[in-house]
Amino acid sequence: MKAAILTIGDEILIGQITDTNSGWLARKMNDIGAEVVRMMSVADDIADIHRGFDQAFELADIVLVTGGLGPTKDDITKMAMSEYFDDELKFHQPSYDLIERMFNKRGIPLRDSHRVQCFLPSKATLIENNMGTAQGIWMEYKGKALLSMPGIPYEMKAIMKTGGGLEKIRTTFSSKAIAHRTILTAGEGETTIASLIESVESNLPDHIKLAFLPSLGRVRLRLSGLSDNQTKLEQEITLEVNKINELIPDLIFGYGNETLESAVGTLLKSKNLTIGTCESCTGGFLSHIISSVPGASAYYDGSIVSYSYTLKEKLLNVSSQTLNQEGAVSEATVREMVEGGLLQLNTDIVVSISGIAGPSGGTVEKPVGTIWLAVGNSFTTQTSKLQLGKNREKNIEYTAYYALNMVRKFVLHHY
């Protein structure tokens, strides 16, 4: 099966928005064994959309379209589709009822534009969007198909996943057996991991591929196979997963769609431990990712973000002597932040961070990207120092995930 991905929207062509939908869709299409042969961004213009449809259908069996399905006037995708497939837009009562129910629940009045939004191509199959008012529109034509979705990423993903869009594409076009397994690692970079598991990678069977998917502080290893026999394929992939597991057991924190934050959460819960954070340069981002896991209240009590010197002293009892002599970015400070945090937050474990996130604020001795971390309980504290680059956003994210991995190793070692 071949796929094309078409993005509609002037905002992409003027560079105002970076298109992340296409990359996400490409990965999902890969997962079901489809080859993405083209990505395209076209203007909010019917003739240009039609030209894009032509070019996409010339190459692909399934065309995934994002953008241009909202309730405002610049959203002309539906009209372009209706014309292209020689169809007409008709008012679709069930869609209107759905929006009405959704809005009544929240006490928001419906507008005329929502009525307009319910005019849909009469031959379309609708795919549910449980995150918004514009449903996915599926149209088939000469053995090929087009699925149009809104451009808001979480709505598009809802249509593909919970709405069943991806499954519909798979069952419409493919019969081959597909298997995927993702190994989740933290603590080493892509290059190091590649050299550690080189013996596995170079001996993989032809129909099984390994991809490295790095993000800040974490690397995912994705094994994917395509074959005629599902059971055999699953066994083959399991074999490779086990080999990798033997080579880098300490780096692996989970499998599949788990995240480092959920894996650490599960670990804490299984040991009946609670955690709190005391952050400075990460400004609450570590607290945010820990509490982003549903049910985090079982092991997460709270945090103190002490951005200023004053609050480090007042809320965390960091001594003014330490702050004046060693500085806020020092091993002594993060140790005292853990001690103060254990008293204030009353948790079993506290993790603390203090550093210079950038882009400015560094000195010769402590350049931008210098970051101290500590993890401790009432018996022992471990510290670590990072020397990162000058990008504020990247430093904050990398540091928070590094801290989470320190917590993971601390718990595994001490409990």
Place this chain on the structure above:
Amino acid sequence: MKAAILTIGDEILIGQITDTNSGWLARKMNDIGAEVVRMMSVADDIADIHRGFDQAFELADIVLVTGGLGPTKDDITKMAMSEYFDDELKFHQPSYDLIERMFNKRGIPLRDSHRVQCFLPSKATLIENNMGTAQGIWMEYKGKALLSMPGIPYEMKAIMKTGGGLEKIRTTFSSKAIAHRTILTAGEGETTIASLIESVESNLPDHIKLAFLPSLGRVRLRLSGLSDNQTKLEQEITLEVNKINELIPDLIFGYGNETLESAVGTLLKSKNLTIGTCESCTGGFLSHIISSVPGASAYYDGSIVSYSYTLKEKLLNVSSQTLNQEGAVSEATVREMVEGGLLQLNTDIVVSISGIAGPSGGTVEKPVGTIWLAVGNSFTTQTSKLQLGKNREKNIEYTAYYALNMVRKFVLHHY
């Protein structure tokens, strides 16, 4: 002048890399008055590259190509270009000398692959890349032109800027005047804003377009125009901006590339105010976005995330009576959180949030998505209640931006 942007590389089509080059190039093309009419990503395959060239030249005067110019095997762009323009690849001694000088300076030995890299289309004009070994390749054909550059972002940018690629494009093609203006709003959704400014939108001149770009809790309004006269166009767009400004003054927090968090930061700094946050269900996300702005320490001191009942009592002095009688998700609780926060954080303003982020944890009286917020100083406190959906991630993000906008309005009203 019309432009198309073509990205070559399998790594983009499988979703392993997000293409940020195209957005950057689009913004630069806009700056010189070019209209980007198409973006495309094609595979590392000569036939597919040729198809991409055809489709791009059908629409555009200038085609910008990135990717596929490095020293490895899959880099076949040069061959595809040579064939497409009916040219031949010839060894280009000056290019080789350039690489040799560059490498000698760093003491790196040259490899055969660098020799291969110096085979270039004979009719090409080369554009200097002072950040790497692959120069930009400019070819003209029937009054149109193609500029091929490596995919590594800083090399591509070097060719466009210091190498003079952008200037060459500008001087080669006579260009139409283009103007853009973005109005940033918070506080109302896309549909409401559309109806509030309907009189402006429906009376826009034909050559000026309005687009709505929504994200959680914020909507950007983008006006863009195309004309022969830059000065007149800028005036026309300014007129429309002023009309919109008159209709929705309270909703507008800024213009252009600003963010709500940076706008609020600038506002606080201009009034010499400091802020702290006391969060429950947002778990530090509000603190994170406030502190994500470089230089936030000028107005941001710190936060307390009191996720548990215990910490609400211990750190923020919320009374156990309030927690037991009204519950943690109540107006009384967020009011007391502000009072406790003002004492603990010692800031001029405190914003507090307590709610049920979901996906579970709701009751009949307080379903998932019920969220209370308060903003206050030592004189007065304002509260607000939200009733959102069940998506934890969305609820957290929406609430944090809603809170930021409450802060903005609070400061504008009281200071």
